Amino acid sequence: MDNAGTFFSKDTTDAVVITCLSFRFRSLTEAAVLRTFGIKDYDLISLAGGAKNISSPGFASRRRAVMSDIALAVEKHRVGRIILLNHQTCSKYAAAGHVFGVSERERERQFHYGELREAGRRTKKKFPDAEVLLGYLAVTSGGVVIESVVA
Numbered sequence: 309m310d311n312a313g314t315f316f317s318k319d320t321t322d323a324v325v326i327t328c329l330s331f332r333f334r335s336l337t338e339a340a341v342l343r344t345f346g347i348k349d350y351d352l353i354s355l356a357g358g359a360k361n362i363s364s365p366g367f368a369s370r371r372r373a374v375m376s377d378i379a380l381a382v383e384k385h386r387v388g389r390i391i392l393l394n395h396q397t398c399s400k401y402a403a404a405g406h407v408f409g410v411s412e413r414e415r416e417r418q419f420h421y422g423e424l425r426e427a428g429r430r431t432k433k434k435f436p437d438a439e440v441l442l443g444y445l446a447v448t449s450g451g452v453v454i455e456s457v458v459a
Contacts, residue, residue, distance in 0.1 A: 323350040323389035323441075324381035326374060328358040333395055333445055336452040344454040345391060345441060351381040357400030359392040359427035359442075364404070375434055382435060390438050392427050393454065394420045395445035420444050421457050428459045 323345070327337055334354070341347050353374060355361060361370040381387045396416055397408070401423075408416035424442040432440045442457035 319384070320386045321349045321351055321381075322347045322387075323391050324353060324378055324385075324387045325350045325391045325393065326353045326355075326358055326362070326378070327393040327445075328395055328398055328400070329354045329356050330395065330398070333452060337393070337445070340443075340445065340452055340454045341391065344443060344456060345389075347389070347391070350391070351385055351387065353377050353381075357398060358394045359424050360394070360398070360400055360404075362392065362430050363423045363427035371430070375431075378431070378435065382438065388438055389441060390431055390435060391441045391443060392424055392431065393443045393445055394424055396420070396447060417444060417446070417455075424457045425459055428457075432459070 325337070325341060327333070341350065355370075355374070357364075361367055361374045378390060382390075396413065406419060408419070421444060424444065428440045428442050432438070440459065442459060443454040444457055445452055445454055
């Protein structure tokens with residue numbers, strides 16, 4: 309029996325999520341997105357640095373590629389929400405010189421909030437009709453949580 313027709317019959321989804329490729333967060337991101345944003349079904353764009361690819365100067369070619377992928381999700385899957393996620397202790401940011409010690413968690417958090425806000429501003433400019441949501445993945449004693457970041 310061919311299930312392809314049924315499988316491909318759903319052509320819309322709730323959101324597109326842009327996050328880091330880190331294996332440490334992959335399995336926890338789905339539950340955290342559901343808990344924080346109430347979204348179960350979404351397209352996923354996973355690449356080193358997550359929102360850094362949109363916010364950072366000098367990443368113009370990567371930004372174009374990510375924006376192209378978001379545009380595809382918006383056009384083909386009628387996505388109305390774009391979720392940008394960063395996480396603590398990101399190696400892509402560390403490679404760019406943004407290293408934070410254990411005692412600097414609040415400074416790291418505020419740095420990422422700024423990066424997410426810049427990525428959100430650029431994304432909203434490109435997709436003005438979409439709702440852009442920002443989140444910071446943090447490890448707590450209760451597990452991984454997404455802290456909603458106000459644009």
